[in-house]
Amino acid sequence: MNAPVTGAVNAPVKAVTEIDWADKNYLVVDDFIGVRQLLRESLRSLGAKNIDQASSGGEAMGLLARIRYDVVLCDYNLGDGKNGQQVLEEARVRNLINPSTVWLMVSAEKSVESVMGAAEHQPDAYLIKPITEGVLLTRLNRVWHRKQIFRLIDQAYTEKDYLRAARLCDAAIGAHKAHEIDLLRMKAKLMEKSGEPVKAREVYERVLEQREYQWARAGIAKIRMANGEFEQARQAFQSVIAENRYYIDAYDQLALAYQNMGKLDEACAILERAAKLSPNSVLRQRSLGNVALKLGNVQMAEKAFRKCIAIGEYSIMKTPDAYLGLARVCGQKNDPKEALRLLLQAQREFAADHPDIALRSKITEGLVYHESGDYRRARKAGDELEALLNATEDRPDVPTCLELATLLFAVGVKDAPVELLCYVIRNNHDNPLLLDDVQKIFDKARLGDEGLELIRASKKEAIDLMNQGVLLWKTGKLKDAVAWMRQARKKVPNNQRILFNAAQILVSHMQQHGYDPALSAEAYEVLHHVDRLLPGQQRFAQLMEQLAQLQPVVEGGAIAEVA
Amino acid sequence: MDDTPDAPELSLFLASTAHDMKNSISVLSGTLERLLARATPQTESAYPEMAHMLYQTKRLNDNLMQLLALYKQVGTPAYPFDVQPLELGQLVDQVVALERMLLQSRGVKLELDYDPDLVWHFDEDLIVGVLSHAINNAIHYTCDTVRLAIRTTDDGWLELRVEDNGPGYPPALLRAGAIATKETAGGMNFLTNSAGLGLYFSSEVARMHRHRERRGGLRLENGGRYGGGCFILSLP
Numbered sequence: 001m002n003a004p005v006t007g008a009v010n011a012p013v014k015a016v017t018e019i020d021w022a023d024k025n026y027l028v029v030d031d032f033i034g035v036r037q038l039l040r041e042s043l044r045s046l047g048a049k050n051i052d053q054a055s056s057g058g059e060a061m062g063l064l065a066r067i068r069y070d071v072v073l074c075d076y077n078l079g080d081g082k083n084g085q086q087v088l089e090e091a092r093v094r095n096l097i098n099p100s101t102v103w104l105m106v107s108a109e110k111s112v113e114s115v116m117g118a119a120e121h122q123p124d125a126y127l128i129k130p131i132t133e134g135v136l137l138t139r140l141n142r143v144w145h146r147k148q149i150f151r152l153i154d155q156a157y158t159e160k161d162y163l164r165a166a167r168l169c170d171a172a173i174g175a176h177k178a179h180e181i182d183l184l185r186m187k188a189k190l191m192e193k194s195g196e197p198v199k200a201r202e203v204y205e206r207v208l209e210q211r212e213y214q215w216a217r218a219g220i221a222k223i224r225m226a227n228g229e230f231e232q233a234r235q236a237f238q239s240v241i242a243e244n245r246y247y248i249d250a251y252d253q254l255a256l257a258y259q260n261m262g263k264l265d266e267a268c269a270i271l272e273r274a275a276k277l278s279p280n281s282v283l284r285q286r287s288l289g290n291v292a293l294k295l296g297n298v299q300m301a302e303k304a305f306r307k308c309i310a311i312g313e314y315s316i317m318k319t320p321d322a323y324l325g326l327a328r329v330c331g332q333k334n335d336p337k338e339a340l341r342l343l344l345q346a347q348r349e350f351a352a353d354h355p356d357i358a359l360r361s362k363i364t365e366g367l368v369y370h371e372s373g374d375y376r377r378a379r380k381a382g383d384e385l386e387a388l389l390n391a392t393e394d395r396p397d398v399p400t401c402l403e404l405a406t407l408l409f410a411v412g413v414k415d416a417p418v419e420l421l422c423y424v425i426r427n428n429h430d431n432p433l434l435l436d437d438v439q440k441i442f443d444k445a446r447l448g449d450e451g452l453e454l455i456r457a458s459k460k461e462a463i464d465l466m467n468q469g470v471l472l473w474k475t476g477k478l479k480d481a482v483a484w485m486r487q488a489r490k491k492v493p494n495n496q497r498i499l500f501n502a503a504q505i506l507v508s509h510m511q512q513h514g515y516d517p518a519l520s521a522e523a524y525e526v527l528h529h530v531d532r533l534l535p536g537q538q539r540f541a542q543l544m545e546q547l548a549q550l551q552p553v554v555e556g557g558a559i560a561e562v563a
Numbered sequence: 564m565d566d567t568p569d570a571p572e573l574s575l576f577l578a579s580t581a582h583d584m585k586n587s588i589s590v591l592s593g594t595l596e597r598l599l600a601r602a603t604p605q606t607e608s609a610y611p612e613m614a615h616m617l618y619q620t621k622r623l624n625d626n627l628m629q630l631l632a633l634y635k636q637v638g639t640p641a642y643p644f645d646v647q648p649l650e651l652g653q654l655v656d657q658v659v660a661l662e663r664m665l666l667q668s669r670g671v672k673l674e675l676d677y678d679p680d681l682v683w684h685f686d687e688d689l690i691v692g693v694l695s696h697a698i699n700n701a702i703h704y705t706c707d708t709v710r711l712a713i714r715t716t717d718d719g720w721l722e723l724r725v726e727d728n729g730p731g732y733p734p735a736l737l738r739a740g741a742i743a744t745k746e747t748a749g750g751m752n753f754l755t756n757s758a759g760l761g762l763y764f765s766s767e768v769a770r771m772h773r774h775r776e777r778r779g780g781l782r783l784e785n786g787g788r789y790g791g792g793c794f795i796l797s798l799p
Contacts, residue, residue, distance in 0.1 A: 032583075034590035041597060077582055108585035109631045110688055112643050128688055130589035130624060132596060134660025142653055178682050181648045211646070211684050211774065246643040 019144050021137070022047030024070035029053075029060040029087065030106070031079045035129075039073055042133040046140075057082025057314065064096040071140065072097070074123075076107040082314040083280065085113060089121045090316040099154055102143050106131065112246050112278050149176050153186060160531065163545040166190040181207060188219055195538030197223045214240045218250050225257055233257045248278045255287065264295050275304070282308055282317040289325045302329045320350040320357055324364045331368030339368045356396045359388050363400070366407050375411070382411035389416050395423055395494075402437060409445035417445070418454065425458035427494040435459075465491060466498050469505065478509045482519070489526070499530040500539045507543060510550050523547055581631055588627065592620045596664040614668035618703060621665060625696045629764040632689070644771055645686050651713055652679025654690065658711070661695045662702070666709070671702050677713040683721050685798055689768045690723075696761050697725040697794040705729040710788060716797075720777075723796040728789035736762075740783030765796065774799035 251274035312318030442451025777799035
């Protein structure tokens with residue numbers, strides 16, 4: 001089963017016999033039958049027996065849904081339908097492949113996507129045709145070795161125990177010189193996720209001492225942007241782009257920097273350039289559409305949203321935002337009929353995965369009527385929105401709440417927006433910028449004084465809830481503290497301070513009275529919830545680590561994968 | 564940035580055609596390699612012709628790869644240039660894997676001299692392309708041996724040499740090589756034969772590799788260990 005090694009080569013390909021590639025399950029995806037056959041023959045000479053083939057992205061998805069593959073060889077260009085990247089994204093998001101699965105992306109030439117930078121779903125390697133048996137084996141072995149080195153780190157990362165993952169990186173750097181840069185890149189990312197930007201920056205600078213890696217420059221720029229140094233970040237992203245025009249991530253970040261500086265025109269121009277270089281990103285087209293809409297560039301917004309919908313047809317990243325945005329565009333073009341048609345379509349297509357789609361569609365409907373001057377229909381939408389809010393305890397995310405409250409005030413509804421804004425304050429009582437925004441909405445509705453009082457009362461409500469819990473905890477009444485925080489979370493489900501304190505008290509309880517699976521599960525639930533609200537916080541990483549250390553050791557270090 | 568309005572369509576058309584041609588070449592060279600692997604000069608009377616077909620297919624592939632890369636303007640910020648750290652062992656394994664069947668079928672010995680654990684930073688696809696092109700070339704002109712030697716120089720460069728024991732480069736090519744290596748590779752006037760494309764491509768790839776104030780370079784010589792042609796790539 002070994003590849004024939006020519007006697008003329010005096011240093012034969014090493015590691016040929018280290019891994020048994022014969023027993024693995026393979027999937028080959030290419031729209032050209034000749035290439036499929038060729039790859040199948042190559043795999044057979046490695047001893048492979050179980051080789052499935054697909055000629056399109058759709059066919060590949062069908063197979064991936066039924067069978068767990070160890071190795072996927074996927075062409076990037078698959079003709080009509082999903083491309084290779086979209087197949088990979090969907091397979092990862094739907095958990096159809098194992099962390100150990102080797103995914104090799106094949107293309108005829110070097111693709112822009114291979115150097116984009118921070119794209120979330122990267123294959124393990126990009127291979128350029130022609131692929132001979134020897135090249136295939138070399139690359140399979142390399143990826144396999146890399147996965148071995150990263151296995152425990154990736155596992156800790158998946159469990160969101162970022163601090164443990166970072167310690168594992170440190171330990172691996174000494175032992176694997178060839179992967180030092182890769183490990184440092186991972187460590188910097190972990191430090192960012194742990195709310196430790198200073199440490200992340202140190203890691204990036206350590207990389208730059210060796211070589212001028214643009215991702216390290218971009219990493220430092222991102223940290224500066226998070227720190228509010230928008231102008232410095234802008235300059236840094238621009239020089240990254242000047243060095244490598246295809247480093248697409250830097251464009252997206254540069255656009256964000258411009259948005260933060262209030263320069264929407266520049267942000268829009270950058271996103272347009274990025275979308276030209278790498279047009280098949282749902283998220284980028286959405287950003288472009290949103291910025292263009294804010295600028296009143298209806299034509300460009302329409303183009304971006306339509307493109308976003310078209311790519312989304314084959315992508316797991318498909319988003320209702322494009323439909324809502326396009327509906328707004330139609331409203332501004334004085335075509336409310338088409339807008340309503342799009343909103344209905346959005347509700348049909350996204351009902352399953354987006355429980356708030358009915359509410360969001362109705363908000364857009366109200367905005368469309370309001371902007372087109374049909375105040376009667378706008379008011380009717382407002383009343384319907386009030387009814388929707390009364391029917392459930394759930395509230396949408398903060399930006400949607402603010403948008404909704406603004407609209408409701410504008411169309412003449414009063415109680416619902418006041419309730420909504422108080423909810424926002426209770427759940428974000430220590431965010432002064434947001435409090436200012438809310439006050440402005442009250443002012444605009446000519447409710448300035450009333451708003452001031454409401455904000456004060458809502459703030460106090462949240463603070464009292466939290467302080468009582470902390471008092472119980474500090475005075476050693478841990479059981480009561482746990483129960484109190486449970487009640488508090490019911491009243492204010494999305495307040496980060498309260499959530500962190502609730503998790504902290506659960507952890508303290510277990511540290512003093514021993515591990516309890518129910519409390520542990522509750523703490524994890526609270527922490528994952530707060531991480532969804534605002535990722536990358538220091539307290540999250542610290543509590544996740546403390547919680548992981550409390551877990552009883554049963555699995556002997558390794559977690560078995562789903563076979 | 565300053566694309567003409569109809570440029571996207573043309574580039575899409577070119578890209579899909581190139582994609583198709585690559586598929587055809589992949590199948591051609593893959594099939595030839597398989598046929599050659601099964602045969603020997605004794606059992607297959609057309610063995611030498613098949614070996615020559617493989618060489619020509621590889622040339623076709625090299626040329627296509629180089630044209631595609633140059634179309635994307637290697638050497639300007641327009642090519643998706645991607646530097647990564649890599650062990651030399653990984654680099655050489657790939658080059659050897661690409662060349663093994665051609666070497667064997669032409670009865671040429673490849674001598675290797677390198678430290679497999681040394682880590683360097685470069686664009687793997689481009690450097691594999693340059694080295695395999697140089698070796699394809701050497702296989703065609705050598706007597707019976709090609710040598711790939713990689714070492715670090717005293718002043719901190721990585722020097723990759725492809726040497727052979729053939730008659731060496733003709734004077735015209737050495738002159739073209741001298742032009743190609745100049746910092747200001749002004750005109751393309753040395754591009755009068757197919758060797759010019761490969762040289763131009765290789766020197767552009769070399770120059771793209773930068774570190775601090777240094778830029779990679781290419782030079783052609785006659786001599787080396789076996790007195791034939793020497794293709795020398797230096798990376799910072």
